[in-house]
Amino acid sequence: MFILTIIFALSLQALGQQQPCPAGWSQFGKKCFWYSQSVQRTWTNANRYCIDIGGALAGTYDNNDLAFVGNLSANSMYPVWTGLNLKNGYWEFIDGTYSFGLTSQWLSGEPLANQGTCGAIRTTNPVGYFNMQCLNVQPFVCNQKIATCDSANQTQRYGVVQSPNFPDQYANNENCIQYITGNQTNFVELIFDAWNVETPYDYVTLYDGNYPSGQWTLLANLTYDPTNITDTTLKPSFQTTSNVMTIRFVTDFSGTRSGWHANYTLKPYLPYVSQSGSSGVLNSPNYPNDYPNDSEQWSYINTLGGTRIVLQFLDFRMEKNRDWLYVYDGGDTSSPLLGNFTGFDIPSQQLLSTNNIMSLFFYTDYSIEAKGFSATWKLM
């Protein structure tokens, strides 16, 4: 049974489920608490110590928190610092814990004017606060949020994925896995629109497929801001080839930020079209019926070396300024653009390549379909 328990715990860790608190910290409610025992500091240095190990001096939201902190530090022969301090005339906790109701946490007759601007707990009965001079050196209690990130699986056509608590601070020690799963004819596209992560200590890894238990390949290790790309070798959007994307978010023991936010779309997978020879016809998907939404498709014309290709449209109906066809003088988006087309007018001009390769990129947005395009090509 003991061995089984260990195996179970290890497999949970492998699946990306984390312990809510780091080793040595005690969970109470949605927070982890740590008592310094023999480590003693002034109030300010105690808070620095807490920050270094991943938290802040503790807040006691209510009497249950107070009783827990008192119990945790019950063996202390000294008063115990928490994050309570007098700031701009108000007693508040340095970790931002809401302090309404604190009147019931003061010991009788406390706080006393001129007795000090930092709050400490007396841990013997009755447990409660009194104010002291902040330069006293004594034990303290730190706290931090529990790691809350559960595994999730999204299957809607569109959706949002984000770090836990976004746009509030994520927690330390997160190891969370989210899946986006489409049907067998889909691929997944993910575009980040917010990124505030303590890289490289905290990071997002994207996998094409089911990580870690199924088939997967590494898609991206995000140690850079994907919303602010100046290096053109990096990608602002991420696409799978399979119908599943796995998003793993890992944070270390200290230093949290507001996190990240991204939008995903499940898109129909349209295999690329490739034509060669001396002439042909290229159509949009389903032509002459309406093309699908959220679509992307490449078509390539690849003829004998030394030849040139001339393309002529026969039909063209695409939602104006939303759905587009790009024609390139070459094999990819780095090639010169021969033209980009949208709307309901059939382009009258012939498009002529300078070499033996021409490519067409067809793109549609999330709504409103139309008949699409039909074009013939031949050698010049």
Ligand SMILES: [Ca+2]
């Ligand atoms: Ca961190």
Ligand SMILES: [Ca+2]
């Ligand atoms: Ca459209």
